[in-house]
Amino acid sequence: MTRPIVYDATHLVSLGRAAGAAGIGRTDLAFARHFVAHPRLSCGAHYGVRGPHVLAPSRLARIVADVTPAAPDDSSDWTRLRGWLLGDETAPSAPATAPRDALGQFLWRAPLRLANDAPHALPPDALYLNIAQHACEFPLLFRWLERRPDMRAVFFVHDLLPLDRPEFFRRGYEALFRRRIDTILRHAHALLTMSEAVAERVEREIAATGARIPIHVEPAPSTQGEAADARDEQLARSDYFMLVSTLEPRKNHLMLLNLWRALAAGPQPVPKLVLVGGRGWENQQIVDMLNRCEALRPHVRWTSDLPAAALRRLLANANALLMPSFAEGYGLPVVEALSLGTPAIVSDIPVFHEIAQERALFLSPIDGLGWKRAIEDFSTANSPRRLAAIDAARRFEAPNWTRYFERVESFLDTL
Numbered sequence: 001m002t003r004p005i006v007y008d009a010t011h012l013v014s015l016g017r018a019a020g021a022a023g024i025g026r027t028d029l030a031f032a033r034h035f036v037a038h039p040r041l042s043c044g045a046h047y048g049v050r051g052p053h054v055l056a057p058s059r060l061a062r063i064v065a066d067v068t069p070a071a072p073d074d075s076s077d078w079t080r081l082r083g084w085l086l087g088d089e090t091a092p093s094a095p096a097t098a099p100r101d102a103l104g105q106f107l108w109r110a111p112l113r114l115a116n117d118a119p120h121a122l123p124p125d126a127l128y129l130n131i132a133q134h135a136c137e138f139p140l141l142f143r144w145l146e147r148r149p150d151m152r153a154v155f156f157v158h159d160l161l162p163l164d165r166p167e168f169f170r171r172g173y174e175a176l177f178r179r180r181i182d183t184i185l186r187h188a189h190a191l192l193t194m195s196e197a198v199a200e201r202v203e204r205e206i207a208a209t210g211a212r213i214p215i216h217v218e219p220a221p222s223t224q225g226e227a228a229d230a231r232d233e234q235l236a237r238s239d240y241f242m243l244v245s246t247l248e249p250r251k252n253h254l255m256l257l258n259l260w261r262a263l264a265a266g267p268q269p270v271p272k273l274v275l276v277g278g279r280g281w282e283n284q285q286i287v288d289m290l291n292r293c294e295a296l297r298p299h300v301r302w303t304s305d306l307p308a309a310a311l312r313r314l315l316a317n318a319n320a321l322l323m324p325s326f327a328e329g330y331g332l333p334v335v336e337a338l339s340l341g342t343p344a345i346v347s348d349i350p351v352f353h354e355i356a357q358e359r360a361l362f363l364s365p366i367d368g369l370g371w372k373r374a375i376e377d378f379s380t381a382n383s384p385r386r387l388a389a390i391d392a393a394r395r396f397e398a399p400n401w402t403r404y405f406e407r408v409e410s411f412l413d414t415l
Contacts, residue, residue, distance in 0.1 A: 006127065024132055025132070044056075053117075085235060218404055241321075242337075248283055255371065334346055335355055338360070
């Protein structure tokens with residue numbers, strides 16, 4: 001049977017704006033954009049204590065439009081950053097943080113949070129899609145599923161890293177995440193994920209419960225669009241690298257910053273490094289280096305809120321994307337860079353071998369000297385290592401959203 005779809009929009013409502021959103025938020029937005037105009041969409045849903053509030057398709061479309069970044073491609077942050085990369089101006093190493101209008105954000109979101117367009121009107125025999133696993137640590141919010149045995153609940157599991165590597169997360173987050181996964185496995189009729197590495201790990205969790213839950217693995221495409229409009233001849237002649245990631249311990253920013261400090265102390269010209277991502281957690285050492293290390297100031301810049309087109313141009317014209325992560329469930333920036341033909345230098349971890357299709361340069365995340373040599377090689381335009389990496393990136397078979405959703409929907413049709 002073809003089941004109508006109920007799309008959980010709670011995370012999108014809570015997000016406020018998607019600019020600078022991490023991978024989970026970007027994936028949630030990609031799904032929402034696809035299903036908001038889908039003929040099978042019955043309604044959106046928003047958590048409520050007694051059961052979900054129902055959001056009419058038109059309201060869900062408004063939510064998607066509201067959270068989509070609306071910054072112009074020529075925003076002042078982008079203009080300053082591009083000028084800095086071209087040597088036209090001096091830029092600060094860390095972005096200024098605008099004060100948040102907390103009351104304004106609350107008032108903007110309140111009508112969406114409180115909306116209930118059709119109480120008790122979730123259609124029978126529907127598919128409930130929860131992509132962001134938002135607030136799944138609160139089992140009370142999902143007990144309504146027990147009263148609806150006609151529905152099939154499908155959750156997206158992005159990774160289980162808080163269980164396997166709790167040292168990289170906030171204190172107490174492991175227990176919270178355990179409740180989140182327990183809630184998902186209690187109610188899920190099926191699971192979606194992006195990598196075989198995550199699916200294999202989730203299967204071990206499922207086996208421990210004695211349940212049988214099918215998992216569909218589908219590598220996520222780039223959210224950055226095509227390379228056709230991303231070429232910038234001036235940027236392409238600039239010597240710079242990128243790391244796209246939230247500032248958090250697992251991403252290994254400190255290794256790169258110390259490496260750049262060593263480069264700055266040497267006799268050779270120093271390439272620039274652009275860090276793109278939100279502040280994250282337990283990152284005071286990273287922020288201190290960015291703010292207080294004078295040796296880094298001319299060579300490193302951190303920004304967190306770029307228009308999509310600007311980020312695409314940055315990635316498309318960089319020497320390489322750097323991803324020295326200690327652990328990942330996927331690594332969307334790797335796919336985005338390779339899809340644009342940009343080389344990627346990444347950690348030698350199984351999930352990166354899987355998603356990069358062996359088209360990246362793989363190094364241990366603790367091999368600082370190896371990363372230093374690679375960056376020096378990739379700063380030389382005609383180095384054999386860099387040319388080989390460019391050729392490898394061009395042979396990357398980029399996934400696309402059309403095929404992605406065709407396969408996801410084929411799986412959903414089996415439920």
